Every structure is written in structure tokens, then in C-alpha cells.
Amino acid sequence: MPSAIRIRDVRKRYGALQALDGVSLAIEPGEIFGLLGPNGAGKTTLISVVAGLARADSGSVEVMGADVVGEYRRARRMLGVVPQELVFDPFFTVREALELQSGYFGIRKNAGWIDEIMHNLDLTTKADANMRSLSGGMKRRVLVAQALVHKPPVIVLDEPTAGVDVELRQSLWKFVRSLNREGHTIVLTTHYLEEAELLCSRIAMLKAGRVVALDSTKNLLENFSGLYLKLRLDRQELPVDFFREIVSRDGDLYTLKLADFAELEGVLARLREGGIAIIEFEVQPPDLEEVFMRIMNRSE
């Protein structure tokens, strides 16, 4: 079975900017794959190349085995893209927009499926409303619906929850998970690391057009297995020999950084030897944000 998306050494330059600098990665069927990176890292450019909205200077991209240039018709039928910008055609109603999108993909009679998507995205009551009259959140749902009209096996969501309220974010996450359960491969770009940690089974981190990390979310978190120890003590000052571990201090609340749980015992022993009593104690495992920051700094 071919990869859902296979990207081979893709390069793309816009004037002086090398937007993509030799990106290679493969996304397998059934994954929820996260594409992370700071602004300008090349996430949207990469998605544009996959979707045929931009052409790579070199390298190749396949969607379910179909080359996005040579076999663009097959490749595009396999792919549903939810664009980042909140775009819409002000001339049409929700239903018209979905029927037109369906027709562009060569599907003539699609009313049943369109009704089902509208139902799943809570758009049924707005079916005959003009696109202009919808709120931002509703327009975002229509964009998701438009990406699904042709039942693509691979769905790409470019920052789907940017500027979206908490409620819609939660319902979009739920919807993405249910699409994934039904067998769709999902590719997600996001600024919200929490979102990636929650949803994605694997993650690629991009920086300046290069892949700087590519692993399962679990491995990424484990490889950066440092942990934080928060301590409130019975006295104001920690002895000098703790300075190496201190990350921050807020009054009598210290945050210490440890390499792993094994170091914890040593710290507690040293405190005991110094006759320092602990009033409050909390251990925090690393989150994706920490991993992200460390990878981004490491690849300066």
C-alpha cells in the first residue's frame, strides 16, 4: 500500500527566501500527522505543494501513490484541503457552495453525502443561508465540509483552529478524530502544541524549510525526558549547590529542572542532608511545548 503522502527532497524558493530546503517525509495511511513549526517555517508552502497550489522547484510529492504533477487528477481526488484563510464565495449559499465543490470533483449527484456532512458539522440549519451571513466559526465549518465533499482518503487541515473559539475547537477535534476512525488519514498544521500533543500520533517539526524532527509524539516526549520539580520550602534560600538545577524562582517557590526521575532521589537526599523541609512538592513531565522549544533552539 502506498504512503498517504510521500514527499521526496522538495525544494521551493520565493525570491531570496528558501521556503522549503529539501523536505522529505512519508505519512502513512490511518495516521493523524502533525506538521509543526514557527511562522515562516514552510508549513503552508509544503501543503501548497502537496495540494498543487504551488509547484516545487525540485523534488516530488505523491498522494496515495499519485504524483501531484504528473497524475494531478488522481492525486487531487485523493486529497481534501481545508485552507488556513477563511475564504468563501459571497455569491452562494452553503448548500450551493458544497454542490459546486462536489461538481468540480466530478460528482454530480451528491445530495445525500452533502446532507450528512452538513449534519455532522451542525450546518443543516444554515444550508440555505448565504455564505456572507455566516459567522467566522460557521464559515470555518463550511471550509471543512468543502474539503470532504469528494470523500478524500487524505485530509489536510492548515491551522484549522486558528482564531476559533474553545467550543468549536473541541468539536473540530472530535470531528477530526471520528474522520480518522473512519479511515481517513489526517495531516494537521498547528500553532497550538496542545492540539498536536492531543491528536497526533506522529509529528514533523519544520524550521526554515527543513525537517528538524520527525518521530512519534510519544518518542519525542520521551527523548526529551527532562522533568520539572516545583518546591516550596520552609526557608527562603536554597543552598548554593542547587544553583545548577534552578530554572526559576518566584518568592519561596523554586522550579528545578532534572534530567530524569533518577535525579529526583539525589535532590531529596541533598535537601535532607541540608536539613531543609519541603512544604509543597510537584513533579511535571515535559510537554510538547518544551520539546518544541528545545528542538527549535538546538537547530539554530
Add this chain to the structure above:
Amino acid sequence: MTSFLTLFYKELLRFWKVAFQTVAAPILTSLMYLLIFAHALEGRVTVYENVGYSAFLVPGLVMMSVLQNAFANSSSSLIQSKVTGNVVFMLLPPISYLEFFSAYVLAAVARGLVVGAGVLAVTVWFVDLPVRAPVWVLAFALLGSAILGAMGLIAGIWADKFDQLAAFQNFVIMPLTFLSGVFYSIHSLPPFWQSLSHLNPFFYMIDGFRYGFFGASDVAPATSLTVVGVSFGVLSLITLAMLRTGYKLRH
């Protein structure tokens, strides 16, 4: 085929939903031209034997409306889609560049013909207009609107902003239409301007179209048809090449 039909239908729906602005308004404008110019010039200008100035003017006005509206349809539709970003809905699906071209050009032809028929319907009451060769009328209307539809696509692809499109319209389309003999016969012009007019493809569209009504024209209709046909061929190739390479549409 479904992709093409859908895009064509969408383009028809787009102008039909705002028909007051896209159809009724240009018809009213043409009627104004007829009333004003006919009032000022009737009886003072004779172009062909036994053809009054108003009658001479009507086919010119009809063709001018056909051309301008065909251009307006494809160009404004595309620039709006580009500026608002919804062009992405047409770029993501597997629509071939040939389907894209045909849908936009045919919708432009449809708008041109609807407006042209409307102008004819309201102006024909004021004049005695023969139709000597209807096939020529139709041939020039179809080819002329297709040419302007293709030009509209070129302008819409090229322009990044509405004012660039307006510049194209004001500095290219308007001079070419007004200097094509809509309001006069080029035989009334000094020799230099006459030969210059022969370089303007719009002149052949108007002259050939007019031949269909009066059976008389400044140049032979077959010559006009050849010029217009070749112009359409060349412009189509340019537009198709732009679409194939994704010029300004796919980065």
C-alpha cells in the same frame, strides 16, 4: 466533463444572481447612447445608402455591449476570486486548464449574448433594422465575445488588484472599442486614422457584425471573419499557456 459543466454553471449563476447590475444596467447604458447620439446626429451623417444613422448605430451598440460584457464577466469573476482567495476552490479540484478556459470563456459568451440580445430588443423599436445575413451576425457575436472572454481571463490572471484590472479596461479595452467604428464608419476618417483602424481587431468584429444586418461593410466580411478567427486562436493559445503554467495562479 462534470467539472467543466459545474464551473460553467457556477459562472452563469454568478452573473445571473446579480442580473440587475450585469444585464439590466448595460442595456440601459446602450439605450442612452442610442437616444443621445441619434438625437444629435440623425440626418447629419450618412454612412451607407438608405441606412439612417440610428439604424447604423444600433448594431455597433449591440456589438459593443456584447464585447464589453463578455470581458467584464470573465475578468471580474476571476479577479474577485483571486482577491477574496476563493479561487482556491477551483484550484484544488482536478479541473484541467482546458476545462477552466472553456468554462470561463463560454460563460463570458453567454453574458455577452444575453446583454447583446437585450440591447437589440430595446433599441430595435426605435429604428428600421434589416437582418440580411443572420449567420454572420451570430458568427461575429460568438467569436467577438469569445475573444473578449479570453482577454478577460488574461487580464484577470495578470491583475493582482482591482485597479490594475480597471487600468486594463480603461486603457486597452475602452480605446479599442470606441475607436473601432461603433459610432462611425472608418471611411469618414483621415487616411492615417483609417489605416490605424485596420490594425484594431475590434474594428473587424464590429464591421463584420454590421455586415450581417445591412449586407454592406467597410471591408469584406470574409476578411473580417479571418482576422477575428485568427485573433481568437492566438488569444486562446496565450490564455491556455498562462493557465497551463499556472502563471500567477499556482505559485
